[in-house]
Amino acid sequence: MDMYSFLRELADSWILLTLVLFFLGACLFVFRPGAGVLHRDAAESIFRNEKGPLPAGDKEVE
Incomplete structure (x- = not known):
C-alpha cells in the first residue's frame, strides 16, 4: 500500500x-449547565470599569 x-x-x-x-x-x-454565567461575565467584562455614559459633547480621553 502506498503512502497516499x-x-x-x-x-x-x-x-x-x-x-x-x-x-x-x-x-x-x-x-x-452553568456556563451561561461565565459567558455573560466574559461578554460584559469590557464595561466593568465604566461609571456611565459620557455627557453630550465630551470626548473620551485616551
Whole structure:
C-alpha cells in the first residue's frame, strides 16, 4: 500500500471520527449547565470599569 492510500484511508476513518468527537465535546463544553454565567461575565467584562455614559459633547480621553 502506498503512502497516499494509507493516509487517505486513515483520514476517511479514524481522523474523521476523532474530529467529530472533538467537535461534539467542544459543543457540550460550551453549552454545559452553568456556563451561561461565565459567558455573560466574559461578554460584559469590557464595561466593568465604566461609571456611565459620557455627557453630550465630551470626548473620551485616551
